Amino acid sequence: MNPEPLHRWLAHRRPTTHRFPYDSVVDAYLYYGKHFIPETWTTPLRSARERLPEVSGPRAYLADFLAVALDKVDGKYDYRTYLALPLLPIPDAESNAGPADQLLARRDHLHTLLLTDLISFELRALDSTGAPLPQMRPDAMVVRKRVRHAVRAAAPALRRLSFDIPAAGDPMALARRLTALTAIDRTAGDRLMLRTTMLPVERVHDEYLFIRVLQAFESTLALLAVDLTAAITAVDEERLPAAGTRLSFAASLLRETAPLWSLLATMQPEAFHAFRVYTDGASAIQSRAYKLVESLCRTPDPQRLHSAAYLSVPDVYARVSNGQRSLDEALDAIRADHRALAQTPILADGMRQFAAAVRQWRRTHYRLAVRMLGTERPGTGATPGTPYLLHGRDQKVFRNSDAHDPEER
Incomplete structure (x- = not known):
C-alpha cells in the first residue's frame, strides 16, 4: 500500500x-x-x-x-473511536429535538445503511478472494445464515422508509437484490460515512460484522435516549398519555433489534478471540448511549454510579452527579405514591413494555457474551466482562416498577 x-x-x-x-x-x-x-x-x-x-x-x-x-x-483509543461514533449521524438528546417521526427516519436510514453495507461486504467476500479482511472467513453456510439475519434486522426500518423489499425465496438472492436496490439511493455523504466508519484493528473477516452490529445498536440506543428525554418532558408537562405512547414506541424499537443479536451470534468465536486481543482500551462498558438510557429511566444507585460503569463515561457521570432528571424523578414530582401510573394506563403500560424490552435485551446480551467469553473471562478491553453483565442483567429498569410490573418483583 x-x-x-x-x-x-x-x-x-x-x-x-x-x-x-x-x-x-x-x-x-x-x-x-x-x-x-x-x-x-x-x-x-x-x-x-x-x-x-x-x-x-x-x-x-x-x-x-x-x-x-x-x-x-x-x-x-476507546469504544467511541473504535466504532468511529463521531462520524456517524447518530441522534442526540441534546441537539436533536424535533418531531419523533423525523428522528426515527434518520435512525432508520442509518440503520439500513449499516446493515446493507454489511450484507454487501459478506457477499463480496463470498464472491472474491480479493475482498478486504481475508483472515478466517466463514463458510458459505454461515454467510447464508448471516445475511438472512441481517435482512430481518433491516426489514422494519426499510418498510417505514417505504422501501419495497423484493420477494425472493432464496435468502441469498434476496440479499443481492436488496443491496443492489438500496445502493442506488445512497448519497455521496452516505458512501463517505460508510467508508470512513470501518477501520478494524485486524484483518479478521468477522470484525466487520462486529463493528457494524455495534454501530447499529448504538444508533438505536441513542434514539431511545431521545425518546426517554421526550417522555420526561411530557410527564413534567402533565401529558402522561403522551409519555406512555413514547415509551411504548421506544419499547417496540428496542424489540426490533432482536435479530441483531442473532446476527452477532453468527460470529465465529475463534475469529472474535483473534481480533479482540488488539481492542484493549475499547469496551461496550464505555457506551455513552446505554448509560444515558439507563440513567434517564432512574438515577443509578451510588455504588453503580461510582463504579467503572459510569466512570467510563465521564460526561454521563457528570450529568447524573449534577442532577440529571430521570423519568422516576419526574413521576415523583407528580405523585409521590406513583398512583399516577394506575390512573394513566397508557403510561403504566408504556413503562411495563419498555422495562420488559430492556430486560430481554440485557439477558440476550449476557447469553451471547457467555457463549463468546465463558463465565469468567474479562470482556473486550480487559473489562469485567460477563460477571459485570450478570450483575446488571436483572437490575430494575425503573425504581418503583415493582408497583406495576409483576415480572420485576
Missing part, C-alpha cells in the same frame, strides 16, 4: 477537504488493520492534522476522521 495519494494532498499549497484521499487511507487501514498500520501512513496523517487550520472547506468531518484514525497513535 502506497501513501502517495496522501503525500500529493499534503504537497498542495492549500489542500481542500473534498480532495482528501479518504479511499486510499481507508484501504490502507483495511489492508493492515489499525493496530498494525505503519508509520509510513500515520506520520503523513499527523501532518494532515497539523495542516487542518489552513485547509479550505468544512474541516469538522476530516478532523473527526483523523482523530479516529490516529486514536491508537495518540493514546486515545
Whole structure:
C-alpha cells in the first residue's frame, strides 16, 4: 500500500477537504488493520492534522476522521473511536429535538445503511478472494445464515422508509437484490460515512460484522435516549398519555433489534478471540448511549454510579452527579405514591413494555457474551466482562416498577 495519494494532498499549497484521499487511507487501514498500520501512513496523517487550520472547506468531518484514525497513535483509543461514533449521524438528546417521526427516519436510514453495507461486504467476500479482511472467513453456510439475519434486522426500518423489499425465496438472492436496490439511493455523504466508519484493528473477516452490529445498536440506543428525554418532558408537562405512547414506541424499537443479536451470534468465536486481543482500551462498558438510557429511566444507585460503569463515561457521570432528571424523578414530582401510573394506563403500560424490552435485551446480551467469553473471562478491553453483565442483567429498569410490573418483583 502506497501513501502517495496522501503525500500529493499534503504537497498542495492549500489542500481542500473534498480532495482528501479518504479511499486510499481507508484501504490502507483495511489492508493492515489499525493496530498494525505503519508509520509510513500515520506520520503523513499527523501532518494532515497539523495542516487542518489552513485547509479550505468544512474541516469538522476530516478532523473527526483523523482523530479516529490516529486514536491508537495518540493514546486515545476507546469504544467511541473504535466504532468511529463521531462520524456517524447518530441522534442526540441534546441537539436533536424535533418531531419523533423525523428522528426515527434518520435512525432508520442509518440503520439500513449499516446493515446493507454489511450484507454487501459478506457477499463480496463470498464472491472474491480479493475482498478486504481475508483472515478466517466463514463458510458459505454461515454467510447464508448471516445475511438472512441481517435482512430481518433491516426489514422494519426499510418498510417505514417505504422501501419495497423484493420477494425472493432464496435468502441469498434476496440479499443481492436488496443491496443492489438500496445502493442506488445512497448519497455521496452516505458512501463517505460508510467508508470512513470501518477501520478494524485486524484483518479478521468477522470484525466487520462486529463493528457494524455495534454501530447499529448504538444508533438505536441513542434514539431511545431521545425518546426517554421526550417522555420526561411530557410527564413534567402533565401529558402522561403522551409519555406512555413514547415509551411504548421506544419499547417496540428496542424489540426490533432482536435479530441483531442473532446476527452477532453468527460470529465465529475463534475469529472474535483473534481480533479482540488488539481492542484493549475499547469496551461496550464505555457506551455513552446505554448509560444515558439507563440513567434517564432512574438515577443509578451510588455504588453503580461510582463504579467503572459510569466512570467510563465521564460526561454521563457528570450529568447524573449534577442532577440529571430521570423519568422516576419526574413521576415523583407528580405523585409521590406513583398512583399516577394506575390512573394513566397508557403510561403504566408504556413503562411495563419498555422495562420488559430492556430486560430481554440485557439477558440476550449476557447469553451471547457467555457463549463468546465463558463465565469468567474479562470482556473486550480487559473489562469485567460477563460477571459485570450478570450483575446488571436483572437490575430494575425503573425504581418503583415493582408497583406495576409483576415480572420485576
